[in-house]
Amino acid sequence: MMTTLAGKVALVTGGSRGIGAAIAKRLAHDGAAVALTYTSSSQKADEVVRDIEAAGGKALAIRADSADVEAVKNAVAETVNTFGRLDILVNNAGVGALAPIDQFLIEEFDRLVAVNIKGVFVATQEAVRHMxxxxxxxxxxSGSSDSMPFAGGSIYALTKGAIASFTRGLARDLGARGITVNNIQPGPIDTDMNPADGDFAAAMTKITALGRYGQCDEIAGMVSYLASPEAAFVTGANLKIDGGFTA
Ligand SMILES: NC(=O)c1ccc[n+]([C@@H]2O[C@H](COP(=O)([O-])OP(=O)(O)OC[C@H]3O[C@@H](n4cnc5c(N)ncnc54)[C@H](OP(=O)(O)O)[C@@H]3O)[C@@H](O)[C@H]2O)c1
Incomplete structure:
Protein backbone atom coordinates (compact mmCIF):
# COMPACT_ATOMS: atom_id res chain seq x y z
CA MET A 1 0.00 0.00 0.00
CA MET A 2 1.19 3.51 -0.81
CA THR A 3 0.14 6.71 0.93
CA THR A 4 -0.13 9.19 -1.98
CA LEU A 5 -3.92 9.22 -1.55
CA ALA A 6 -4.10 8.47 2.18
CA GLY A 7 -7.25 9.98 3.69
CA LYS A 8 -8.85 10.48 0.27
CA VAL A 9 -12.08 8.90 -0.95
CA ALA A 10 -12.72 7.88 -4.57
CA LEU A 11 -15.81 6.79 -6.48
CA VAL A 12 -15.23 4.75 -9.65
CA THR A 13 -18.27 4.15 -11.85
CA GLY A 14 -18.31 0.76 -13.58
CA GLY A 15 -15.67 -0.70 -11.29
CA SER A 16 -16.63 -4.38 -11.31
CA ARG A 17 -14.70 -5.42 -14.43
CA GLY A 18 -12.16 -4.25 -16.97
CA ILE A 19 -10.58 -0.82 -16.79
CA GLY A 20 -12.78 0.31 -13.86
CA ALA A 21 -11.78 -2.66 -11.68
CA ALA A 22 -8.08 -1.95 -12.34
CA ILE A 23 -8.62 1.73 -11.47
CA ALA A 24 -10.45 0.88 -8.23
CA LYS A 25 -7.63 -1.45 -7.13
CA ARG A 26 -4.92 1.05 -8.07
CA LEU A 27 -6.53 3.97 -6.20
CA ALA A 28 -6.93 1.71 -3.15
CA HIS A 29 -3.28 0.67 -3.50
CA ASP A 30 -2.41 4.39 -3.48
CA GLY A 31 -4.22 4.73 -0.14
CA ALA A 32 -7.74 5.93 -1.03
CA ALA A 33 -10.96 4.39 0.26
CA VAL A 34 -12.82 3.37 -2.90
CA ALA A 35 -16.50 3.00 -3.78
CA LEU A 36 -17.31 1.35 -7.11
CA THR A 37 -20.55 1.00 -9.02
CA TYR A 38 -21.83 -1.79 -11.26
CA THR A 39 -25.12 -2.88 -12.81
CA SER A 40 -25.14 -6.67 -13.05
CA SER A 41 -21.73 -8.15 -12.18
CA SER A 42 -22.30 -8.24 -8.42
CA GLN A 43 -19.95 -11.20 -7.86
CA LYS A 44 -17.15 -9.48 -9.73
CA ALA A 45 -17.79 -6.23 -7.84
CA ASP A 46 -17.60 -8.17 -4.56
CA GLU A 47 -14.32 -9.76 -5.71
CA VAL A 48 -12.81 -6.32 -6.33
CA VAL A 49 -13.91 -5.26 -2.84
CA ARG A 50 -12.44 -8.44 -1.31
CA ASP A 51 -9.13 -7.96 -3.18
CA ILE A 52 -8.87 -4.38 -1.91
CA GLU A 53 -9.73 -5.36 1.66
CA ALA A 54 -7.30 -8.30 1.57
CA ALA A 55 -4.55 -5.82 0.67
CA GLY A 56 -5.48 -3.69 3.69
CA GLY A 57 -7.69 -1.14 1.92
CA LYS A 58 -11.29 0.04 2.25
CA ALA A 59 -13.88 -0.54 -0.48
CA LEU A 60 -17.60 -0.58 -1.10
CA ALA A 61 -19.60 -1.93 -4.06
CA ILE A 62 -22.82 -0.14 -5.01
CA ARG A 63 -25.33 -1.34 -7.60
CA ALA A 64 -26.10 1.80 -9.65
CA ASP A 65 -26.96 1.97 -13.32
CA SER A 66 -25.33 5.11 -14.72
CA ALA A 67 -28.43 5.59 -16.91
CA ASP A 68 -30.59 5.92 -13.78
CA VAL A 69 -30.38 9.46 -12.38
CA GLU A 70 -31.60 8.56 -8.88
CA ALA A 71 -29.28 5.54 -8.66
CA VAL A 72 -26.27 7.70 -9.55
CA LYS A 73 -27.26 10.35 -6.99
CA ASN A 74 -27.69 7.63 -4.36
CA ALA A 75 -24.27 6.16 -5.21
CA VAL A 76 -22.59 9.50 -4.51
CA ALA A 77 -24.60 9.88 -1.28
CA GLU A 78 -23.76 6.33 -0.14
CA THR A 79 -20.06 6.93 -0.80
CA VAL A 80 -20.08 10.10 1.30
CA ASN A 81 -22.21 8.51 4.06
CA THR A 82 -19.89 5.50 4.27
CA PHE A 83 -16.47 7.12 3.96
CA GLY A 84 -17.27 10.67 5.13
CA ARG A 85 -16.11 12.65 2.10
CA LEU A 86 -15.46 12.49 -1.66
CA ASP A 87 -12.25 13.67 -3.32
CA ILE A 88 -11.94 11.75 -6.59
CA LEU A 89 -14.61 10.81 -9.14
CA VAL A 90 -13.63 8.51 -12.00
CA ASN A 91 -16.34 8.49 -14.67
CA ASN A 92 -15.44 5.13 -16.19
CA ALA A 93 -18.76 3.33 -16.80
CA GLY A 94 -19.45 3.25 -20.51
CA VAL A 95 -21.15 1.18 -23.17
CA GLY A 96 -20.48 0.70 -26.86
CA ALA A 97 -22.55 -0.27 -29.90
CA LEU A 98 -21.51 -0.59 -33.53
CA ALA A 99 -23.87 -0.29 -36.50
CA PRO A 100 -24.05 1.61 -39.77
CA ILE A 101 -25.85 4.92 -39.25
CA ASP A 102 -28.92 3.92 -41.29
CA GLN A 103 -29.40 0.84 -39.08
CA PHE A 104 -28.53 2.36 -35.71
CA LEU A 105 -31.55 1.88 -33.42
CA ILE A 106 -32.92 4.97 -31.66
CA GLU A 107 -33.13 2.90 -28.44
CA GLU A 108 -29.41 2.12 -28.70
CA PHE A 109 -28.64 5.80 -29.33
CA ASP A 110 -30.62 6.71 -26.19
CA ARG A 111 -28.79 4.04 -24.13
CA LEU A 112 -25.35 5.24 -25.21
CA VAL A 113 -26.23 8.87 -24.50
CA ALA A 114 -27.81 7.96 -21.12
CA VAL A 115 -24.79 6.01 -19.85
CA ASN A 116 -21.85 7.69 -21.61
CA ILE A 117 -23.02 11.32 -21.36
CA LYS A 118 -25.97 11.88 -19.00
CA GLY A 119 -24.61 9.49 -16.37
CA VAL A 120 -21.29 11.34 -16.42
CA PHE A 121 -23.06 14.70 -16.02
CA VAL A 122 -25.20 13.53 -13.09
CA ALA A 123 -22.31 11.82 -11.25
CA THR A 124 -20.12 14.88 -11.74
CA GLN A 125 -22.80 17.35 -10.63
CA GLU A 126 -23.49 15.35 -7.48
CA ALA A 127 -19.83 14.66 -6.71
CA VAL A 128 -18.61 18.25 -6.96
CA ARG A 129 -21.17 19.26 -4.33
CA HIS A 130 -18.98 17.32 -1.87
CA MET A 131 -15.54 18.22 -3.23
CA SER A 142 -11.79 7.31 -25.82
CA GLY A 143 -9.31 7.94 -28.60
CA SER A 144 -12.34 7.49 -30.87
CA SER A 145 -13.40 11.06 -30.13
CA ASP A 146 -10.41 12.17 -32.25
CA SER A 147 -10.14 9.29 -34.68
CA MET A 148 -12.60 6.57 -35.76
CA PRO A 149 -10.69 4.33 -38.17
CA PHE A 150 -13.60 2.07 -39.18
CA ALA A 151 -17.30 2.34 -40.08
CA GLY A 152 -20.10 1.81 -37.56
CA GLY A 153 -18.62 3.61 -34.55
CA SER A 154 -20.02 7.08 -35.15
CA ILE A 155 -22.47 7.17 -32.22
CA TYR A 156 -19.91 5.80 -29.73
CA ALA A 157 -17.47 8.45 -31.04
CA LEU A 158 -20.20 11.08 -30.65
CA THR A 159 -20.62 10.26 -26.96
CA LYS A 160 -16.87 10.22 -26.26
CA GLY A 161 -16.44 13.49 -28.20
CA ALA A 162 -19.01 15.02 -25.85
CA ILE A 163 -16.87 13.94 -22.89
CA ALA A 164 -13.78 15.64 -24.36
CA SER A 165 -15.74 18.90 -24.76
CA PHE A 166 -17.35 18.56 -21.31
CA THR A 167 -13.86 18.16 -19.81
CA ARG A 168 -12.64 21.47 -21.23
CA GLY A 169 -15.72 23.44 -20.15
CA LEU A 170 -15.86 21.83 -16.71
CA ALA A 171 -12.19 22.63 -16.04
CA ARG A 172 -13.19 26.33 -16.36
CA ASP A 173 -16.19 25.86 -14.04
CA LEU A 174 -14.18 24.17 -11.30
CA GLY A 175 -10.71 25.74 -11.59
CA ALA A 176 -11.46 28.48 -9.07
CA ARG A 177 -12.32 25.78 -6.51
CA GLY A 178 -9.00 23.98 -7.04
CA ILE A 179 -10.71 20.96 -8.60
CA THR A 180 -9.06 19.51 -11.72
CA VAL A 181 -10.91 17.83 -14.60
CA ASN A 182 -9.15 15.59 -17.10
CA ASN A 183 -10.11 13.06 -19.76
CA ILE A 184 -8.11 9.91 -20.40
CA GLN A 185 -8.54 8.70 -23.99
CA PRO A 186 -7.53 5.04 -24.25
CA GLY A 187 -6.90 3.18 -27.47
CA PRO A 188 -7.69 -0.55 -27.68
CA ILE A 189 -7.55 -2.05 -24.18
CA ASP A 190 -8.00 -5.77 -23.53
CA THR A 191 -11.38 -6.06 -21.74
CA ASP A 192 -14.74 -7.80 -22.21
CA MET A 193 -15.81 -4.76 -24.27
CA ASN A 194 -12.85 -5.07 -26.66
CA PRO A 195 -11.03 -8.39 -26.17
CA ALA A 196 -7.50 -8.69 -27.58
CA ASP A 197 -8.62 -11.96 -29.24
CA GLY A 198 -11.95 -10.56 -30.52
CA ASP A 199 -13.24 -10.03 -34.06
CA PHE A 200 -11.72 -6.53 -34.40
CA ALA A 201 -8.43 -7.24 -32.67
CA ALA A 202 -6.26 -7.94 -35.70
CA ALA A 203 -7.40 -4.75 -37.47
CA MET A 204 -6.93 -2.68 -34.30
CA THR A 205 -3.48 -4.05 -33.59
CA LYS A 206 -2.36 -3.45 -37.17
CA ILE A 207 -2.96 0.31 -36.94
CA THR A 208 -1.52 0.67 -33.44
CA ALA A 209 2.10 1.92 -33.51
CA LEU A 210 3.17 -0.43 -30.71
CA GLY A 211 1.43 -3.38 -32.39
CA ARG A 212 -0.46 -4.56 -29.31
CA TYR A 213 -3.47 -3.94 -27.08
CA GLY A 214 -3.08 -1.95 -23.89
CA GLN A 215 -3.67 -3.48 -20.44
CA CYS A 216 -6.16 -2.17 -17.87
CA ASP A 217 -3.32 -1.52 -15.41
CA GLU A 218 -1.72 0.87 -17.90
CA ILE A 219 -4.86 3.04 -17.83
CA ALA A 220 -5.02 2.75 -14.04
CA GLY A 221 -1.47 4.10 -13.85
CA MET A 222 -2.49 7.28 -15.65
CA VAL A 223 -5.53 7.66 -13.36
CA SER A 224 -3.21 7.25 -10.37
CA TYR A 225 -1.05 10.11 -11.62
CA LEU A 226 -4.00 12.43 -12.36
CA ALA A 227 -5.50 11.71 -8.92
CA SER A 228 -2.22 12.45 -7.15
CA PRO A 229 -1.07 15.80 -5.70
CA GLU A 230 1.72 15.80 -8.36
CA ALA A 231 -0.90 16.46 -11.06
CA ALA A 232 -2.31 19.59 -9.39
CA PHE A 233 -1.50 21.79 -12.43
CA VAL A 234 -3.03 19.41 -15.01
CA THR A 235 -6.61 20.35 -15.91
CA GLY A 236 -8.82 20.54 -18.98
CA ALA A 237 -6.54 18.00 -20.67
CA ASN A 238 -7.56 15.26 -23.07
CA LEU A 239 -4.77 12.73 -22.64
CA LYS A 240 -4.25 9.88 -25.08
CA ILE A 241 -2.92 6.53 -23.91
CA ASP A 242 -3.28 4.42 -27.01
CA GLY A 243 -0.01 2.84 -28.08
CA GLY A 244 0.02 5.17 -31.07
CA PHE A 245 -3.45 4.06 -32.29
CA THR A 246 -4.24 7.65 -33.33
CA ALA A 247 -0.64 8.73 -34.12
N1 LIG B 1 -11.68 -1.41 -23.79
C1 LIG B 1 -11.34 -0.48 -24.66
O1 LIG B 1 -10.70 -0.75 -25.70
C2 LIG B 1 -11.71 0.96 -24.42
C3 LIG B 1 -11.11 1.93 -25.22
C4 LIG B 1 -11.42 3.27 -25.03
C5 LIG B 1 -12.31 3.61 -24.03
N2 LIG B 1 -12.88 2.65 -23.25
C6 LIG B 1 -13.81 3.11 -22.22
O2 LIG B 1 -13.36 2.64 -20.97
C7 LIG B 1 -14.47 2.46 -20.09
C8 LIG B 1 -14.43 1.04 -19.51
O3 LIG B 1 -14.47 0.13 -20.59
P1 LIG B 1 -14.13 -1.43 -20.43
O4 LIG B 1 -13.49 -1.83 -21.70
O5 LIG B 1 -13.47 -1.68 -19.13
O6 LIG B 1 -15.63 -2.00 -20.42
P2 LIG B 1 -16.20 -3.40 -19.89
O7 LIG B 1 -15.15 -4.45 -19.92
O8 LIG B 1 -17.45 -3.62 -20.66
O9 LIG B 1 -16.57 -3.07 -18.36
C9 LIG B 1 -17.54 -2.08 -18.14
C10 LIG B 1 -17.71 -1.82 -16.66
O10 LIG B 1 -18.72 -0.81 -16.52
C11 LIG B 1 -19.85 -1.35 -15.84
N3 LIG B 1 -21.05 -0.82 -16.48
C12 LIG B 1 -21.52 -1.07 -17.72
N4 LIG B 1 -22.65 -0.39 -17.93
C13 LIG B 1 -22.90 0.30 -16.78
C14 LIG B 1 -23.93 1.16 -16.36
N5 LIG B 1 -24.95 1.47 -17.16
N6 LIG B 1 -23.86 1.68 -15.11
C15 LIG B 1 -22.85 1.38 -14.27
N7 LIG B 1 -21.85 0.54 -14.61
C16 LIG B 1 -21.88 0.02 -15.85
C17 LIG B 1 -19.73 -2.85 -15.94
O11 LIG B 1 -20.36 -3.46 -14.83
P3 LIG B 1 -21.59 -4.51 -15.01
O12 LIG B 1 -21.00 -5.75 -15.59
O13 LIG B 1 -22.12 -4.73 -13.65
O14 LIG B 1 -22.58 -3.86 -15.93
C18 LIG B 1 -18.21 -3.02 -15.89
O15 LIG B 1 -17.74 -2.94 -14.57
C19 LIG B 1 -15.72 2.74 -20.94
O16 LIG B 1 -16.15 4.07 -20.72
C20 LIG B 1 -15.23 2.58 -22.35
O17 LIG B 1 -16.00 3.32 -23.28
C21 LIG B 1 -12.61 1.33 -23.42
Missing part, protein backbone atom coordinates in the same frame (compact mmCIF):
# COMPACT_ATOMS: atom_id res chain seq x y z
CA UNK A 132 -13.15 20.86 -2.00
CA UNK A 133 -9.68 22.13 -2.95
CA UNK A 134 -7.66 19.28 -4.47
CA UNK A 135 -10.73 17.48 -5.86
CA UNK A 136 -10.31 15.39 -8.99
CA UNK A 137 -12.74 14.57 -11.81
CA UNK A 138 -11.26 11.98 -14.17
CA UNK A 139 -13.14 10.88 -17.29
CA UNK A 140 -12.48 7.69 -19.20
CA UNK A 141 -13.24 8.91 -22.70
Missing amino acids: GEGGRIIMIG
Whole structure:
Protein backbone atom coordinates (compact mmCIF):
# COMPACT_ATOMS: atom_id res chain seq x y z
CA MET A 1 0.00 0.00 0.00
CA MET A 2 1.19 3.51 -0.81
CA THR A 3 0.14 6.71 0.93
CA THR A 4 -0.13 9.19 -1.98
CA LEU A 5 -3.92 9.22 -1.55
CA ALA A 6 -4.10 8.47 2.18
CA GLY A 7 -7.25 9.98 3.69
CA LYS A 8 -8.85 10.48 0.27
CA VAL A 9 -12.08 8.90 -0.95
CA ALA A 10 -12.72 7.88 -4.57
CA LEU A 11 -15.81 6.79 -6.48
CA VAL A 12 -15.23 4.75 -9.65
CA THR A 13 -18.27 4.15 -11.85
CA GLY A 14 -18.31 0.76 -13.58
CA GLY A 15 -15.67 -0.70 -11.29
CA SER A 16 -16.63 -4.38 -11.31
CA ARG A 17 -14.70 -5.42 -14.43
CA GLY A 18 -12.16 -4.25 -16.97
CA ILE A 19 -10.58 -0.82 -16.79
CA GLY A 20 -12.78 0.31 -13.86
CA ALA A 21 -11.78 -2.66 -11.68
CA ALA A 22 -8.08 -1.95 -12.34
CA ILE A 23 -8.62 1.73 -11.47
CA ALA A 24 -10.45 0.88 -8.23
CA LYS A 25 -7.63 -1.45 -7.13
CA ARG A 26 -4.92 1.05 -8.07
CA LEU A 27 -6.53 3.97 -6.20
CA ALA A 28 -6.93 1.71 -3.15
CA HIS A 29 -3.28 0.67 -3.50
CA ASP A 30 -2.41 4.39 -3.48
CA GLY A 31 -4.22 4.73 -0.14
CA ALA A 32 -7.74 5.93 -1.03
CA ALA A 33 -10.96 4.39 0.26
CA VAL A 34 -12.82 3.37 -2.90
CA ALA A 35 -16.50 3.00 -3.78
CA LEU A 36 -17.31 1.35 -7.11
CA THR A 37 -20.55 1.00 -9.02
CA TYR A 38 -21.83 -1.79 -11.26
CA THR A 39 -25.12 -2.88 -12.81
CA SER A 40 -25.14 -6.67 -13.05
CA SER A 41 -21.73 -8.15 -12.18
CA SER A 42 -22.30 -8.24 -8.42
CA GLN A 43 -19.95 -11.20 -7.86
CA LYS A 44 -17.15 -9.48 -9.73
CA ALA A 45 -17.79 -6.23 -7.84
CA ASP A 46 -17.60 -8.17 -4.56
CA GLU A 47 -14.32 -9.76 -5.71
CA VAL A 48 -12.81 -6.32 -6.33
CA VAL A 49 -13.91 -5.26 -2.84
CA ARG A 50 -12.44 -8.44 -1.31
CA ASP A 51 -9.13 -7.96 -3.18
CA ILE A 52 -8.87 -4.38 -1.91
CA GLU A 53 -9.73 -5.36 1.66
CA ALA A 54 -7.30 -8.30 1.57
CA ALA A 55 -4.55 -5.82 0.67
CA GLY A 56 -5.48 -3.69 3.69
CA GLY A 57 -7.69 -1.14 1.92
CA LYS A 58 -11.29 0.04 2.25
CA ALA A 59 -13.88 -0.54 -0.48
CA LEU A 60 -17.60 -0.58 -1.10
CA ALA A 61 -19.60 -1.93 -4.06
CA ILE A 62 -22.82 -0.14 -5.01
CA ARG A 63 -25.33 -1.34 -7.60
CA ALA A 64 -26.10 1.80 -9.65
CA ASP A 65 -26.96 1.97 -13.32
CA SER A 66 -25.33 5.11 -14.72
CA ALA A 67 -28.43 5.59 -16.91
CA ASP A 68 -30.59 5.92 -13.78
CA VAL A 69 -30.38 9.46 -12.38
CA GLU A 70 -31.60 8.56 -8.88
CA ALA A 71 -29.28 5.54 -8.66
CA VAL A 72 -26.27 7.70 -9.55
CA LYS A 73 -27.26 10.35 -6.99
CA ASN A 74 -27.69 7.63 -4.36
CA ALA A 75 -24.27 6.16 -5.21
CA VAL A 76 -22.59 9.50 -4.51
CA ALA A 77 -24.60 9.88 -1.28
CA GLU A 78 -23.76 6.33 -0.14
CA THR A 79 -20.06 6.93 -0.80
CA VAL A 80 -20.08 10.10 1.30
CA ASN A 81 -22.21 8.51 4.06
CA THR A 82 -19.89 5.50 4.27
CA PHE A 83 -16.47 7.12 3.96
CA GLY A 84 -17.27 10.67 5.13
CA ARG A 85 -16.11 12.65 2.10
CA LEU A 86 -15.46 12.49 -1.66
CA ASP A 87 -12.25 13.67 -3.32
CA ILE A 88 -11.94 11.75 -6.59
CA LEU A 89 -14.61 10.81 -9.14
CA VAL A 90 -13.63 8.51 -12.00
CA ASN A 91 -16.34 8.49 -14.67
CA ASN A 92 -15.44 5.13 -16.19
CA ALA A 93 -18.76 3.33 -16.80
CA GLY A 94 -19.45 3.25 -20.51
CA VAL A 95 -21.15 1.18 -23.17
CA GLY A 96 -20.48 0.70 -26.86
CA ALA A 97 -22.55 -0.27 -29.90
CA LEU A 98 -21.51 -0.59 -33.53
CA ALA A 99 -23.87 -0.29 -36.50
CA PRO A 100 -24.05 1.61 -39.77
CA ILE A 101 -25.85 4.92 -39.25
CA ASP A 102 -28.92 3.92 -41.29
CA GLN A 103 -29.40 0.84 -39.08
CA PHE A 104 -28.53 2.36 -35.71
CA LEU A 105 -31.55 1.88 -33.42
CA ILE A 106 -32.92 4.97 -31.66
CA GLU A 107 -33.13 2.90 -28.44
CA GLU A 108 -29.41 2.12 -28.70
CA PHE A 109 -28.64 5.80 -29.33
CA ASP A 110 -30.62 6.71 -26.19
CA ARG A 111 -28.79 4.04 -24.13
CA LEU A 112 -25.35 5.24 -25.21
CA VAL A 113 -26.23 8.87 -24.50
CA ALA A 114 -27.81 7.96 -21.12
CA VAL A 115 -24.79 6.01 -19.85
CA ASN A 116 -21.85 7.69 -21.61
CA ILE A 117 -23.02 11.32 -21.36
CA LYS A 118 -25.97 11.88 -19.00
CA GLY A 119 -24.61 9.49 -16.37
CA VAL A 120 -21.29 11.34 -16.42
CA PHE A 121 -23.06 14.70 -16.02
CA VAL A 122 -25.20 13.53 -13.09
CA ALA A 123 -22.31 11.82 -11.25
CA THR A 124 -20.12 14.88 -11.74
CA GLN A 125 -22.80 17.35 -10.63
CA GLU A 126 -23.49 15.35 -7.48
CA ALA A 127 -19.83 14.66 -6.71
CA VAL A 128 -18.61 18.25 -6.96
CA ARG A 129 -21.17 19.26 -4.33
CA HIS A 130 -18.98 17.32 -1.87
CA MET A 131 -15.54 18.22 -3.23
CA GLY A 132 -13.15 20.86 -2.00
CA GLU A 133 -9.68 22.13 -2.95
CA GLY A 134 -7.66 19.28 -4.47
CA GLY A 135 -10.73 17.48 -5.86
CA ARG A 136 -10.31 15.39 -8.99
CA ILE A 137 -12.74 14.57 -11.81
CA ILE A 138 -11.26 11.98 -14.17
CA MET A 139 -13.14 10.88 -17.29
CA ILE A 140 -12.48 7.69 -19.20
CA GLY A 141 -13.24 8.91 -22.70
CA SER A 142 -11.79 7.31 -25.82
CA GLY A 143 -9.31 7.94 -28.60
CA SER A 144 -12.34 7.49 -30.87
CA SER A 145 -13.40 11.06 -30.13
CA ASP A 146 -10.41 12.17 -32.25
CA SER A 147 -10.14 9.29 -34.68
CA MET A 148 -12.60 6.57 -35.76
CA PRO A 149 -10.69 4.33 -38.17
CA PHE A 150 -13.60 2.07 -39.18
CA ALA A 151 -17.30 2.34 -40.08
CA GLY A 152 -20.10 1.81 -37.56
CA GLY A 153 -18.62 3.61 -34.55
CA SER A 154 -20.02 7.08 -35.15
CA ILE A 155 -22.47 7.17 -32.22
CA TYR A 156 -19.91 5.80 -29.73
CA ALA A 157 -17.47 8.45 -31.04
CA LEU A 158 -20.20 11.08 -30.65
CA THR A 159 -20.62 10.26 -26.96
CA LYS A 160 -16.87 10.22 -26.26
CA GLY A 161 -16.44 13.49 -28.20
CA ALA A 162 -19.01 15.02 -25.85
CA ILE A 163 -16.87 13.94 -22.89
CA ALA A 164 -13.78 15.64 -24.36
CA SER A 165 -15.74 18.90 -24.76
CA PHE A 166 -17.35 18.56 -21.31
CA THR A 167 -13.86 18.16 -19.81
CA ARG A 168 -12.64 21.47 -21.23
CA GLY A 169 -15.72 23.44 -20.15
CA LEU A 170 -15.86 21.83 -16.71
CA ALA A 171 -12.19 22.63 -16.04
CA ARG A 172 -13.19 26.33 -16.36
CA ASP A 173 -16.19 25.86 -14.04
CA LEU A 174 -14.18 24.17 -11.30
CA GLY A 175 -10.71 25.74 -11.59
CA ALA A 176 -11.46 28.48 -9.07
CA ARG A 177 -12.32 25.78 -6.51
CA GLY A 178 -9.00 23.98 -7.04
CA ILE A 179 -10.71 20.96 -8.60
CA THR A 180 -9.06 19.51 -11.72
CA VAL A 181 -10.91 17.83 -14.60
CA ASN A 182 -9.15 15.59 -17.10
CA ASN A 183 -10.11 13.06 -19.76
CA ILE A 184 -8.11 9.91 -20.40
CA GLN A 185 -8.54 8.70 -23.99
CA PRO A 186 -7.53 5.04 -24.25
CA GLY A 187 -6.90 3.18 -27.47
CA PRO A 188 -7.69 -0.55 -27.68
CA ILE A 189 -7.55 -2.05 -24.18
CA ASP A 190 -8.00 -5.77 -23.53
CA THR A 191 -11.38 -6.06 -21.74
CA ASP A 192 -14.74 -7.80 -22.21
CA MET A 193 -15.81 -4.76 -24.27
CA ASN A 194 -12.85 -5.07 -26.66
CA PRO A 195 -11.03 -8.39 -26.17
CA ALA A 196 -7.50 -8.69 -27.58
CA ASP A 197 -8.62 -11.96 -29.24
CA GLY A 198 -11.95 -10.56 -30.52
CA ASP A 199 -13.24 -10.03 -34.06
CA PHE A 200 -11.72 -6.53 -34.40
CA ALA A 201 -8.43 -7.24 -32.67
CA ALA A 202 -6.26 -7.94 -35.70
CA ALA A 203 -7.40 -4.75 -37.47
CA MET A 204 -6.93 -2.68 -34.30
CA THR A 205 -3.48 -4.05 -33.59
CA LYS A 206 -2.36 -3.45 -37.17
CA ILE A 207 -2.96 0.31 -36.94
CA THR A 208 -1.52 0.67 -33.44
CA ALA A 209 2.10 1.92 -33.51
CA LEU A 210 3.17 -0.43 -30.71
CA GLY A 211 1.43 -3.38 -32.39
CA ARG A 212 -0.46 -4.56 -29.31
CA TYR A 213 -3.47 -3.94 -27.08
CA GLY A 214 -3.08 -1.95 -23.89
CA GLN A 215 -3.67 -3.48 -20.44
CA CYS A 216 -6.16 -2.17 -17.87
CA ASP A 217 -3.32 -1.52 -15.41
CA GLU A 218 -1.72 0.87 -17.90
CA ILE A 219 -4.86 3.04 -17.83
CA ALA A 220 -5.02 2.75 -14.04
CA GLY A 221 -1.47 4.10 -13.85
CA MET A 222 -2.49 7.28 -15.65
CA VAL A 223 -5.53 7.66 -13.36
CA SER A 224 -3.21 7.25 -10.37
CA TYR A 225 -1.05 10.11 -11.62
CA LEU A 226 -4.00 12.43 -12.36
CA ALA A 227 -5.50 11.71 -8.92
CA SER A 228 -2.22 12.45 -7.15
CA PRO A 229 -1.07 15.80 -5.70
CA GLU A 230 1.72 15.80 -8.36
CA ALA A 231 -0.90 16.46 -11.06
CA ALA A 232 -2.31 19.59 -9.39
CA PHE A 233 -1.50 21.79 -12.43
CA VAL A 234 -3.03 19.41 -15.01
CA THR A 235 -6.61 20.35 -15.91
CA GLY A 236 -8.82 20.54 -18.98
CA ALA A 237 -6.54 18.00 -20.67
CA ASN A 238 -7.56 15.26 -23.07
CA LEU A 239 -4.77 12.73 -22.64
CA LYS A 240 -4.25 9.88 -25.08
CA ILE A 241 -2.92 6.53 -23.91
CA ASP A 242 -3.28 4.42 -27.01
CA GLY A 243 -0.01 2.84 -28.08
CA GLY A 244 0.02 5.17 -31.07
CA PHE A 245 -3.45 4.06 -32.29
CA THR A 246 -4.24 7.65 -33.33
CA ALA A 247 -0.64 8.73 -34.12
N1 LIG B 1 -11.68 -1.41 -23.79
C1 LIG B 1 -11.34 -0.48 -24.66
O1 LIG B 1 -10.70 -0.75 -25.70
C2 LIG B 1 -11.71 0.96 -24.42
C3 LIG B 1 -11.11 1.93 -25.22
C4 LIG B 1 -11.42 3.27 -25.03
C5 LIG B 1 -12.31 3.61 -24.03
N2 LIG B 1 -12.88 2.65 -23.25
C6 LIG B 1 -13.81 3.11 -22.22
O2 LIG B 1 -13.36 2.64 -20.97
C7 LIG B 1 -14.47 2.46 -20.09
C8 LIG B 1 -14.43 1.04 -19.51
O3 LIG B 1 -14.47 0.13 -20.59
P1 LIG B 1 -14.13 -1.43 -20.43
O4 LIG B 1 -13.49 -1.83 -21.70
O5 LIG B 1 -13.47 -1.68 -19.13
O6 LIG B 1 -15.63 -2.00 -20.42
P2 LIG B 1 -16.20 -3.40 -19.89
O7 LIG B 1 -15.15 -4.45 -19.92
O8 LIG B 1 -17.45 -3.62 -20.66
O9 LIG B 1 -16.57 -3.07 -18.36
C9 LIG B 1 -17.54 -2.08 -18.14
C10 LIG B 1 -17.71 -1.82 -16.66
O10 LIG B 1 -18.72 -0.81 -16.52
C11 LIG B 1 -19.85 -1.35 -15.84
N3 LIG B 1 -21.05 -0.82 -16.48
C12 LIG B 1 -21.52 -1.07 -17.72
N4 LIG B 1 -22.65 -0.39 -17.93
C13 LIG B 1 -22.90 0.30 -16.78
C14 LIG B 1 -23.93 1.16 -16.36
N5 LIG B 1 -24.95 1.47 -17.16
N6 LIG B 1 -23.86 1.68 -15.11
C15 LIG B 1 -22.85 1.38 -14.27
N7 LIG B 1 -21.85 0.54 -14.61
C16 LIG B 1 -21.88 0.02 -15.85
C17 LIG B 1 -19.73 -2.85 -15.94
O11 LIG B 1 -20.36 -3.46 -14.83
P3 LIG B 1 -21.59 -4.51 -15.01
O12 LIG B 1 -21.00 -5.75 -15.59
O13 LIG B 1 -22.12 -4.73 -13.65
O14 LIG B 1 -22.58 -3.86 -15.93
C18 LIG B 1 -18.21 -3.02 -15.89
O15 LIG B 1 -17.74 -2.94 -14.57
C19 LIG B 1 -15.72 2.74 -20.94
O16 LIG B 1 -16.15 4.07 -20.72
C20 LIG B 1 -15.23 2.58 -22.35
O17 LIG B 1 -16.00 3.32 -23.28
C21 LIG B 1 -12.61 1.33 -23.42
